[in-house]
Amino acid sequence: MSFTTGLRCRECGRAYPIEPIYVCEVCFGSLEVVYDYVAIKRHISREKIAAGPNSMWRYKELLPVGGDVVDINAGFTPLVKAENLGRALGLKQLYLKNDCVNPSYSFKDRVVAVAATKAREFKFEAIACASTGNLACSVAAHAARAGMKSYVFIPSDLEQGKILGAAIYGPTLIAVEGNYDQVNRLCSELAEKYPWAFVNINIRPFYAEGSKTLAYEVAEQLGWRAPDNAVVPVASGSLFNKIWKGLNEFHDLGLIGPVKTRMFVTQATGCSPVATAYESGSNIIRPVKPQTIAKSLAIGNPADGYYALKTIRESGGGAAMSTDPEIVDGMKLLAETEGIFAETAGGVVIAGLKRLVTSGAIKEDELTVAYITGNGLKTLEAIQNSVVKPILIKPDINSFEAALGFKIAATVERNKSQVE
Numbered sequence: 001m002s003f004t005t006g007l008r009c010r011e012c013g014r015a016y017p018i019e020p021i022y023v024c025e026v027c028f029g030s031l032e033v034v035y036d037y038v039a040i041k042r043h044i045s046r047e048k049i050a051a052g053p054n055s056m057w058r059y060k061e062l063l064p065v066g067g068d069v070v071d072i073n074a075g076f077t078p079l080v081k082a083e084n085l086g087r088a089l090g091l092k093q094l095y096l097k098n099d100c101v102n103p104s105y106s107f108k109d110r111v112v113a114v115a116a117t118k119a120r121e122f123k124f125e126a127i128a129c130a131s132t133g134n135l136a137c138s139v140a141a142h143a144a145r146a147g148m149k150s151y152v153f154i155p156s157d158l159e160q161g162k163i164l165g166a167a168i169y170g171p172t173l174i175a176v177e178g179n180y181d182q183v184n185r186l187c188s189e190l191a192e193k194y195p196w197a198f199v200n201i202n203i204r205p206f207y208a209e210g211s212k213t214l215a216y217e218v219a220e221q222l223g224w225r226a227p228d229n230a231v232v233p234v235a236s237g238s239l240f241n242k243i244w245k246g247l248n249e250f251h252d253l254g255l256i257g258p259v260k261t262r263m264f265v266t267q268a269t270g271c272s273p274v275a276t277a278y279e280s281g282s283n284i285i286r287p288v289k290p291q292t293i294a295k296s297l298a299i300g301n302p303a304d305g306y307y308a309l310k311t312i313r314e315s316g317g318g319a320a321m322s323t324d325p326e327i328v329d330g331m332k333l334l335a336e337t338e339g340i341f342a343e344t345a346g347g348v349v350i351a352g353l354k355r356l357v358t359s360g361a362i363k364e365d366e367l368t369v370a371y372i373t374g375n376g377l378k379t380l381e382a383i384q385n386s387v388v389k390p391i392l393i394k395p396d397i398n399s400f401e402a403a404l405g406f407k408i409a410a411t412v413e414r415n416k417s418q419v420e
């Protein structure tokens with residue numbers, strides 16, 4: 001049973017039926033899903049949710065899906081209390097939402113699970129996407145699970161972990177000589193011509209809803225409350241806005257108290273259209289040509305950037321940007337303090353969080369959640385010259401001791417005597 005009643009234009013409010021459409025034919029505004037919240041409220045409760053599956057589908061009533069879903073078990077990832085990183089940054093209540101551990105190793109499994117379900121429901125013959133990398137992996141994985149064909153378009157200069165991480169599922173993988181914004185433009189044209197479900201184009205209103213589960217889970221895992229601050233990596237801005245929407249829906253349904261969460265955008269300095277517009281006090285996003293190691297966030301013309309600015313201002317949040325060396329330092333700091341190996345987007349979040357604490361935008365006692373959305377094994381290139389190299393030795397003790405410059409014989413003797 002689905003609680004969706006239709007689609008609606010975000011700008012002029014015009015109503016549309018549930019179809020694979022995404023833009024208003026009157027004003028060209030983007031469309032979003034409309035729910036029957038009164039009916040949802042009758043169906044949903046903390047207890048029912050808690051008794052649901054350990055995946056994003058425990059919040060199915062708040063997603064635009066009805067019957068069978070395409071499921072690779074996305075979501076319900078750990079919320080980690082980060083004592084060590086908190087100490088390093090000067091935060092007493094820091095939590096990390098670790099979405100690196102999703103089935104295809106990024107939060108994109110949440111959005112694609114919904115999109116793939118709708119693609120099958122709408123009887124498309126194939127699933128497709130324009131991707132900065134993680135979406136490619138997730139679309140290919142979900143298509144494999146659904147037994148559907150997939151066409152995955154990526155910029156040709158992506159990291160190996162993203163290319164191979166998508167290729168393994170057997171999609172038709174198309175590397176475009178251009179940046180993401182060019183790939184996206186091409187895919188928008190292809191979506192007009194081919195009967196394919198482009199998850200982030202013609203299925204976008206449904207797809208985007210999957211990100212709300214990152215708000216629901218955090219609220220539930222915090223014991224049914226919203227955090228004081230949410231620090232989020234931003235590319236198109238969709239994830240950022242949907243976390244805000246999800247928290248507010250939970251409040252409106254009576255599942256949590258008032259939402260006073262301040263929403264913080266984090267971007268790389270080399271691609272920061274949203275953070276830059278916010279800092280200059282503008283409502284206009286000026287498109288940029290991305291130049292950063294954070295390739296997953298390299299969207300120069302973000303589709304939901306304008307709404308992300310609105311979310312920052314509505315929530316009393318802010319924005320931070322970080323240089324490439326700071327992003328690498330952020331990845332290392334996260335790994336060395338908490339044992340979490342995140343991709344460059346995670347480095348953007350940690351480096352941004354550091355700035356936000358230093359500037360006083362985020363305070364020591366506030367409950368802060370940093371969203372870690374993708375796995376570090378996909379962006380090895382970013383850190384390969386910045387981490388310790390293995391010490392190469394021959395397979396004998398002498399070689400080991402010579403290499404490390406010490407003798408451990410004495411330690412062995414001492415251990416022996418303790419055993420005796």
Ligand SMILES: Cc1ncc(COP(=O)(O)O)c(C=O)c1O
Binds near residue numbers: 343
């Ligand atoms: C790891 C990771 N985090 C965050 C994002 C940002 O998502 P959005 O485009 O919804 O802003 C992306 C987008 O590709 C991503 O790959």
Ligand SMILES: [Zn+2]
Binds near residue numbers: 027
């Ligand atoms: Zn409209």
